[in-house]
Amino acid sequence: MKRTLGVCYYPEHWPEDQWAEDAARMAEIGLTWVRIGEFAWSRIEPEPGRLDWGWLDRAIATLGAAGLQVVLGTPTATPPRWMLTRHPDMLALDAQGRPRGFGSRRHYCFSHRPYRVECARIVTLLAERYGQNRHVAAWQTDNEYGCHDTTLSYSPAARNAFRNWLAQRYQSPQALNRAWGNVFWSMDYASFDEIELPYLTVTEANPAHCMAFRRFASDEVASFNRLQTEIIRRHSPFPIAHNYMGAVTEFDHFATGADLDIAAWDAYPLGFLADRVAASAAHKRRFARQGDPDFQAFHHDLYRAVGRGRWWVMEQQPGPVNWAPYNPDPLPGMARLWAWEAFAHGAEAVCYFRWRQAPFAQEQMHAGLLRPDSVAAPAYAEAAVVARELAEMPDVEPAAAPVALIFDYASAWAWATQPQGRGFDYFNLVLDFYKGLRKLGLSVDILPPDARELGQYELMFAPGLATLSEGLRAAVATTKGIAVFGPRSNCKTVEFATPGPLPPNLPGLDCTVARVESLPPDLPVTLSNGGSFLHWREKCEAVDVAETTTDGWPALIGRGPVRYLAGWPDELALERILIALCAERGVATEVMPEGLRCRETARMRFWFNYNSEAVCHAGMEIPAAGVHWQAL
Amino acid sequence: MKRTLGVCYYPEHWPEDQWAEDAARMAEIGLTWVRIGEFAWSRIEPEPGRLDWGWLDRAIATLGAAGLQVVLGTPTATPPRWMLTRHPDMLALDAQGRPRGFGSRRHYCFSHRPYRVECARIVTLLAERYGQNRHVAAWQTDNEYGCHDTTLSYSPAARNAFRNWLAQRYQSPQALNRAWGNVFWSMDYASFDEIELPYLTVTEANPAHCMAFRRFASDEVASFNRLQTEIIRRHSPFPIAHNYMGAVTEFDHFATGADLDIAAWDAYPLGFLADRVAASAAHKRRFARQGDPDFQAFHHDLYRAVGRGRWWVMEQQPGPVNWAPYNPDPLPGMARLWAWEAFAHGAEAVCYFRWRQAPFAQEQMHAGLLRPDSVAAPAYAEAAVVARELAEMPDVEPAAAPVALIFDYASAWAWATQPQGRGFDYFNLVLDFYKGLRKLGLSVDILPPDARELGQYELMFAPGLATLSEGLRAAVATTKGIAVFGPRSNCKTVEFATPGPLPPNLPGLDCTVARVESLPPDLPVTLSNGGSFLHWREKCEAVDVAETTTDGWPALIGRGPVRYLAGWPDELALERILIALCAERGVATEVMPEGLRCRETARMRFWFNYNSEAVCHAGMEIPAAGVHWQAL
Amino acid sequence: MKRTLGVCYYPEHWPEDQWAEDAARMAEIGLTWVRIGEFAWSRIEPEPGRLDWGWLDRAIATLGAAGLQVVLGTPTATPPRWMLTRHPDMLALDAQGRPRGFGSRRHYCFSHRPYRVECARIVTLLAERYGQNRHVAAWQTDNEYGCHDTTLSYSPAARNAFRNWLAQRYQSPQALNRAWGNVFWSMDYASFDEIELPYLTVTEANPAHCMAFRRFASDEVASFNRLQTEIIRRHSPFPIAHNYMGAVTEFDHFATGADLDIAAWDAYPLGFLADRVAASAAHKRRFARQGDPDFQAFHHDLYRAVGRGRWWVMEQQPGPVNWAPYNPDPLPGMARLWAWEAFAHGAEAVCYFRWRQAPFAQEQMHAGLLRPDSVAAPAYAEAAVVARELAEMPDVEPAAAPVALIFDYASAWAWATQPQGRGFDYFNLVLDFYKGLRKLGLSVDILPPDARELGQYELMFAPGLATLSEGLRAAVATTKGIAVFGPRSNCKTVEFATPGPLPPNLPGLDCTVARVESLPPDLPVTLSNGGSFLHWREKCEAVDVAETTTDGWPALIGRGPVRYLAGWPDELALERILIALCAERGVATEVMPEGLRCRETARMRFWFNYNSEAVCHAGMEIPAAGVHWQAL
Ligand SMILES: [Zn+2]
Ligand SMILES: [Zn+2]
Ligand SMILES: [Zn+2]
Known part of the structure; x- marks a missing residue:
């Protein structure tokens, strides 16, 4: 499939006489897609039952006339005020028991059945009207499920x-x-x-x-979404996407994704670095205008898994945003780099958010490709460059990576429910492994926890996987590579009990976790071969000990196809261990300079320089915020 | 008008047979004013409709007999418990939706109309009874509007x-x-x-x-206050004051002040330093027993503007207070210094709070001029010294300062509503400019945002002024001095939209803010000429650039009567820029030693040493906590 | 009385066919006591009025058959779900006004009278059935009154x-x-x-x-408990205990203790160090796997006072717990050390919590003597060692210490109500004095605030004692030793007013606190003889000043039997002052190496090494986590 660019647009925010010029400029810089409609319910249906299709018909026609293809969003993330009058009990309640009021967005409870009926009604109307429209080419359900802490409701x-x-x-x-x-x-x-x-x-x-409540809440998101996909499919042949938000783990994206054709996510590298990346102050300072070098790539790989190969960036940060604690301006070049990094990971499309900066309401400080006065913002030109470059590039050709990493939403819930040590966070644990692999120049595939085969992978990692599924157990038992578990892997049953036999109970590994320690950040457990365990260590009874802690307990257990790591490794320990494992399986590694990352596709190798200075590496000089690619 | 001293007194707290001796001692040390009554509703009207005037009549008579003049407070900040029985819905609701219960003070909602009727009733009764009393000479409405976060109610x-x-x-x-x-x-x-x-x-x-809610809430305070002033004026010729609390910005003091004759404020230098001054730990430590060297002066100048020249300190800290995170004892001399600094800024009166430390209830750890056992506390003698010194000083003779600074309450609401960067605080931004000017030895006038002329001012500063009024725009366009705007000036319409043309859109200045960055504290943007922007910087398109950042963007724009500063300057940058501007306009500056400040009136120059050691400066040696004055 | 060991056990959690083997193993390692029943209400009375005694009869019989003695708990801390249906208003409300829901434990309001009737009913049934049972030998009322912040309810x-x-x-x-x-x-x-x-x-x-609310709430706990003790006593001759939780000060343990025969407490040294000991990061790091060297001893001495000599550790940490911010594994030896330290302070019994780690529900990460798979955890062997050692040791022979320290719950409420300086905490103030005494090798007796004689004590300390009772005043007036008060002693009346004459108003001491300062942590007041006051200092008028601050105020007042300390001394100042006072009264002191502590009984002296390395002291070498004893 061809790689393409797009943009998010809100015709209802602008005078109708501006649409045609906007569309022409979009086409001119080489955009393919325009996502519209996802917040427009109050303009589509100003009063209950009174539908105003005219403006939307004309907007789609205008965009289509310029050669653009429309991604049409269902507007269910922003039910109008009259909906609340009809259903006063539709509001979610927060964890303090307070109703989450009208006046922004996502103020519905996923479990409110009458609201679902309203959603089915509006989606049916939309799908009937536009399901065969020649300018519409894809759908988006709702918007950013779970954003603003909306998965769990106490209503x-x-x-x-x-x-x-x-x-x-x-x-x-x-x-x-x-x-x-x-x-x-x-x-x-x-x-x-x-x-x-x-x-x-x-x-x-x-x-x-x-945990039962968490599972239930995740199922509610899936069934809420499925209600919409089933309706759309009855009326339209176009693929259906949802735009997930970064670092949202409260519902199982694999489960919701099973009903979708495309997994999309909303990539705000600077907002995320400031808001939700766990990193040192020095790291945040260094990458303040570039974003974390691994956070986006992790999500790209995650959503490639969620989308079973088909995935997009539905919203790409184009400049400063409005919602993070601090909102710097991206370094020149980053709007291009971010897009290329997505394509290198297999994205079919990258859509910038948004076309023109709004002069009113909540996001008036959120940059667009255009300033509020329609003058081009810096990302405008960068997007045009990407479009030209894409025109000369081959189609997306994904290649399987040598290394796999399991990501399991239920494990995130498990350790949020019972961290046992302050700040024990599953997402960060997995991200640490991901970062460790990327720093060695490796491409990584992310797998769901119910993966049933590990075919080509030389190495598979499943840190913190709370419960080992039967399918994955079977796959591990027959892997030709090495499967690395721990810490905390397979230590809970599905009902969140301690299993018998005691964990980790892995195929072919004689190892029992006798007791665990959670540790304050200033109390590391040093390893005999270098580096430390931080936050968490386990005391295991094991036969085949490959490495120990300096206080004499097994640190790394097993020498066969299954290994167990008895703690949360720091950067130093992890690098050492990963290098050794890769060497054992003949996977080539290459320690990356700080801030430089690479990614391989079937026929190309890409480099991304997240630094604010040029980097020389392997004979290349890659400028600040630069992208480099080479045929393999 | 003659400068005078006073004290706050609560006859209802003490046995009646103690009043005469208290009054005699007040007179003996040279006090002129006694403020009474503002918390006494439950003793004036013990049951609904049953008025007990006797004790208040006698208290006023006793004080008057000693030669004292009474400031009589309306008791509406402390409605009695029976009021709540009559109006169960009179309570304010906090931002979590919880009623703010009876049991302390200020538990009413400004918007509760039946409570306003009760207030009108008690104020009418008071004004009728004492409006012509020969010992009463001024009124105070309510007490510290907005204190304890009471401006905004969600009832x-x-x-x-x-x-x-x-x-x-x-x-x-x-x-x-x-x-x-x-x-x-x-x-x-x-x-x-x-x-x-x-x-x-x-x-x-x-x-x-x-923002609409903020404006509404501010209007509610004004109309609540106006209800009282209109009644009092119908019955009494005495001037009416309100005692504002320091660093309260939730309502527009200029608007409320328009209905008053005198602006008064309550000055607690040590409490404020510990509680609401944004400063380094070293600064807080250094001035822990003296207070911030600029915080009081800023309020003095602000309330001189709010009072259109007539202003008081209604409550002056006399010793340790009870309500700050830490409550040290003022350095000997500070109770005198603080009073003199107020007089130097034009105060007509300074009243110490309170006469005798209460042995019961909430403020029993709040010092008075007397200890609970009626022994003199240290401030007693200092007040007596000030009284003697005043006797020999000429009347208040205010002089216009060479420099003006705009303070706009609506801008405080704007940046509280949408800081865009954590901790972007309007009050602190303006205070930084004020401090910068004071450190150069300058006297400053504060102006409201709707000032319509800048007549004599050589320099006017309006940092962070969200919306430029038509009046001020006209004044700036014709100023003979220099008007300095930015950062963030004139970037919002009155309806909190981004205006077109883009900001700052200032008369005679070719400058457009293309984009903005909010920055974490450890990410300064350095300036080519020294110093940095902190927290905030803007990328401007401009013609006449006087100074740039080291990353090549305009930092200071314009060379004519209007200038724009494209970021929040740190101390170093601000000092440099202010010195240059002053030099340009022939305003003499003199860098003050740390902790030393000065202030000019028409015929006198005052110095205040906020340090705990003596300071030598310009041939003077000013002792720790010392005041020095010189005829001009 | 003979020293004994025990364990907490939950037969209802395990298959009945496992009980006998469990009991046999308990007996085998030398345990005497098994505490059961305190959370079993839903299994004793599965539906209202339907009692299921069978399993409990058999459990007691099985345990008794193995030679064990049962401590039977009343199950009132965990009312079943049906109770809430019967009494929907039984829930406590938190300080935000929210009901504290069903789903964990302690969800009742102490003031709910119908719930008390239910408690009386179940306790009566239990007491009738087991009050004369030959295997039951003691009772426990409820469980950890006040734990999880449950003393104060706003229902x-x-x-x-x-x-x-x-x-x-x-x-x-x-x-x-x-x-x-x-x-x-x-x-x-x-x-x-x-x-x-x-x-x-x-x-x-x-x-x-x-304060009235605090006193009321404390009285409610006492009367709730008394309801149970009165019923039990009518049916059973066995002693009654309650297991208090560490560092809970919201109710007066002396008052509740007056109705009990034995004071017990639940000792979790590592959890407490991480969770509720105020200490530097370095201290917490150093003792992370051992616990604070004084925190347990303080509680031992406190509960010896509360129990009027009879006291137990009802729950002793055996390994990592689940509830602290971080949960490390105790150093090998600590499970023995902690038990011996309790015995050295006079404990009659120490019961480990719990027998076997539960594989389900809230505490599945809380270690037991056995792992979930019934394999012995490390504490199992340590308990067995203690049991063998006990067999050879003489009975408990308490000896009066040379030094007494007052602990007063009402003072904790007073300074929590009105700290006047952030973080002024009574518990920490008293603990600082306790630590200071322990670091000098002293044994300490804790006394209630209404102690009426000081007979044998050379020194008595009452820092922060808000109100001096008449009884203690009389005792002080006639003491043969020295009574040391301050800071903040006797500065409030029982009704929380400032008394007249002003504090401290102590017998035979000419001293008046003229004013006080609370101070930020970085603003010490240095003392002329070394060390500083931190947090708090008072400016006193006094005649007989033994020591001053460097700013010239009295620091230590008096040279006779009553002394007053005018601030919160830091470690250095306190050590110096304590050594001098001890020398004055001929009390021998010996500065302990860090982490080493000792305790004397009538015929033995014990040393406890809280360090992770061996310590050499006075000719002994005590290993890490080691206990040493010597006959006197
Ligand atoms: Zn979005
Ligand atoms: Zn006040
Ligand atoms: Zn417990």
């Missing part, structure tokens, strides 16, 4: 749906009591209707209760 | 009043939708009754919505 | 009970108004029914109001 609607979900899952309160260990503090239930959402308890709720 | 009463206010302002929901840009996220309203207060939304509310 | 039940309590205490609203100084801000009440709980007020509530 009565959520409580009722949760009870039904529990009844389906456990069949009897007695079965639930046994599964959760409710005997522990006399927490037994006699009826599903006695069960509340796990919040505002005196001390922590039963983690099994919390 | 049903506030919501209803807000809707009415919106209906008056916008006339139709469609007009409001257009003004606010509600199309942005389908936030359109069909009726004013659909509009909620902007709180507990899923992500941030529309900033135009927030 | 309607609490409000109503508080009003009744106030009516009993003050008899008339007028008397209450006078006592509290409600005139201060027109806070007068006309009826007890007008008085709310002191929370969510606009600014701080009247501290007298807060």
